[in-house]
Amino acid sequence: MSLAADVHPTVRRAIRCGDEAIRDHDPDSAAAHYREALDLSPDNPDALIGLEYADYLRSKRPSRFDFGLSPSGAPQTQLKEENQRQIELDFRSGTTVSKGFPVNGFFEHTTRCNFYCPHCTKGYDPYFAQELPRDRLNATLEELLPRLKWACITGFGEPTIGERYPELMRKLVGEGVRPHFNTNTSTLTLPHIEALVKCNAHVTLSVDGATKETFETIRAGGSWEKLIYSLHAIRRIRAILAGGSSFEVTFVAMRKNIDELPEMVRLVHRFDLDLLRVQDYYFYDIEYDNQSLRYEPERANRRLEEAEQVARDLGVALLIPPRYSMGSPDLKASLWKKALTTRRIFPARKRFPQSCKSPWQEVKILVDGRVAPCCFSDTGMGNIQKDSFEKIWNGIRYRFFRWRIRTIFPPRECRVCHSSEGINKGNPANVLLKEGLLVKVFYYLEHRIQKWFYTRRKKGEVKNYYKGKWLRPNPAVQSRSE
Secondary structure, three states, rough: OOOOOOOHHHHHHHHHHHHHHOOOOHHHHHHHHHHHHHOOOOHHHHHHHHHHHHHHHHOOOOOOOOOOOOOOOOOHHHHHHHHHHHHHHHHHOOOOOOOHHHHOOOOOOOOOOOOOOOHHHOOOEEEEEEOOHHHHHHHHHHHHOOOOOOOEEOOOOOHHOOHHHHHHHHHHHHOOEEEOOOOOOOOOOOHHHHHHOOOEEEEEEOOOOOHHHHHHOOOOOOOOOHHHHHHHHHHHHHHOOOOOOEEEEEEOOOOHHHHHHHHHHHHHHHHHOOOEEEEEEOOOHHHHHHHHHHOOOHHHHHHHHHHHHHHHHHOOOOEEEOOOOOOOOOOOOEEEEEEEEOOOOOOOOOOOOOOOOHHEEEEOOOOOEEEOOOOOOOOOOOOOOOOOHHHHOEEEEEHHHHOOOOOOOOOOOOOOOOOOOOOOOOHHHHHHOOOOHHHHHHHHHHHHHHHHHHHHHHHOOOEEEOOOEEEEOOOHHHHOOO
């Protein structure tokens, strides 16, 4: 979006001259032009942020967010391209042994978060927070970097507050791997945004409300004023520096915020963001699950349709889940109630709208060394502390996972996945309606077994973090100087 049409022509000219001066590496001249604009329009956000940016450049202050520049054109070596073609062949053939290596890596380098959102387990319960040790990180990157094209550094936490965040970003950028992560926007200062734009990062902003009250209620720990400042800064820095960076918004749709979805589309348009991605609420077996839109499908569908119309009118890229079906299942209901409300014994044929490529092209390294098959799953395929990644990649667990995801009993987490790339195409509620009694009983038994193993694995963990703060000394913190 260019400067507003009702801004005085002299103000627009001064701001354009300031932008050109920054591109010409003349922050002193840029500051003078921005001050000229502010003399005529004291509250103009473009001039205010431009002046702040020029002052930052003049100060030459060092920043922890200096990631370096992506190599020109982010070169894709022959090895990366051949690996990509092999993955496509493996996926189409359905083989469980992959001759290719992941092209997209997920690196969970921290599990702590400075927010405590009520629709996340971090919002209501203390938890064990830790950082990924440097030696484990470096060993994993050494195996994966030669073939990686993209790398997501988001795990179960806010990635930009992690101890290894700057170091990890520098390694990825230096190897021509495009970095990607989700952020709650709390750390997006001008130096940070500048670094992300220069290295062509792909950044997803988690924004679950289009008004101050809704945003600060759902994104607990956040500030609406800070968010709006960051969005202004992103638009201005991108306009000045250009480049291939990408900034999109993810919006977890629920009963509390669905009425603001059309306004969220307008917000994305106002700040020239690249995409609005609407996600279905994920059940955590907590009271907040009643916020799921499956309990109000008609209202949800009306707002989705309205948002689509606004997006078409404004030219905003919008990715939304399929429409909600009437009578979507209640995941919190007892097994007996689910059985009584199930209308079929056997599952519907072809109940999944699409196939999922993730087990062939993605991998997630968890902070404790476990290897998982995709961004949504935490099912352990092995542990890099015990085996090489190459051995894990085609081990029996990975092969079984690739086989099972194409059966009528896909892995339990795939069944409820709300990713638009997953087998549910972003709306698990619609698929659950078609399962049938036998499938539901199978998943219920599997869930009880997995819960037992999960409880055993978590036994003895010290809960050391709550609502954005350490509760007691954490051994992982002592490794910061390693």
